[in-house]
Amino acid sequence: QKEVEQDPGPLSVPEGAIVSLNCTYSNSAFQYFMWYRQYSRKGPELLMYTYSSGNKEDGRFTAQVDKSSKYISLFIRDSQPSDSATYLCAMNYGGATNKLIFGTGTLLAVQP
Amino acid sequence: EAGVVQSPRYKIIEKKQPVAFWCNPISGHNTLYWYLQNLGQGPELLIRYENEEAVDDSQLPKDRFSAERLKGVDSTLKIQPAELGDSAVYLCASSDRLAGNTGELFFGEGSRLTVL
Numbered sequence: 001q002k003e004v005e006q007d008p009g010p011l012s013v014p015e016g017a018i019v020s021l022n023c024t025y026s027n028s029a030f031q032y033f034m035w036y037r038q039y040s041r042k043g044p045e046l047l048m049y050t051y052s053s054g055n056k057e058d059g060r061f062t063a064q065v066d067k068s069s070k071y072i073s074l075f076i077r078d079s080q081p082s083d084s085a086t087y088l089c090a091m092n093y094g095g096a097t098n099k100l101i102f103g104t105g106t107l108l109a110v111q112p
Numbered sequence: 113e114a115g116v117v118q119s120p121r122y123k124i125i126e127k128k129q130p131v132a133f134w135c136n137p138i139s140g141h142n143t144l145y146w147y148l149q150n151l152g153q154g155p156e157l158l159i160r161y162e163n164e165e166a167v168d169d170s171q172l173p174k175d176r177f178s179a180e181r182l183k184g185v186d187s188t189l190k191i192q193p194a195e196l197g198d199s200a201v202y203l204c205a206s207s208d209r210l211a212g213n214t215g216e217l218f219f220g221e222g223s224r225l226t227v228l
Contacts, residue, residue: 104152
């Protein structure tokens, strides 16, 4: 079993839709949770990070962490064609190592 | 400010040939990472440097892979000899001392390797 599981998609939605992306994990020691966005043939870029359980909002994006269920989510409101990319969840144990464990990524296509 | 620079962007070689990838991190970033990304998968850490010291190379296949970071700045990842299964994207990333637990790594665009 992988430490981090993510539905690979692909996910296709119409412009303006609300998108929900999810990851589950098995190791309760994970403390920090991130979402990276990766456009085709580009490197990943950090979108949001959260610590422990709770919600964090940044514009159209909301990250949610439920440590009791070992489940994290990223919600995108009013999705735009420019949001079309692969979304990777990532997490680490905290401390100084900053070693990230990535999910497999979910490919999202927002149709205009 | 320039981002992480990698070269070459694309490389096609025949199996058993050697190949090398180069990475120039963001200026001032003391931590440098090499990740492997297979098609449809998330990045997997190969090696992490703190300055010029390799502090985590547990996932690096040392029989054919080697890496160095001379003077704690640029880094080179080498594969010799390459195998068909090495076809993937090799991502370099860097972070600064203040990144702490935010997980903010800055990635380059990657070097896409095809082994024939």
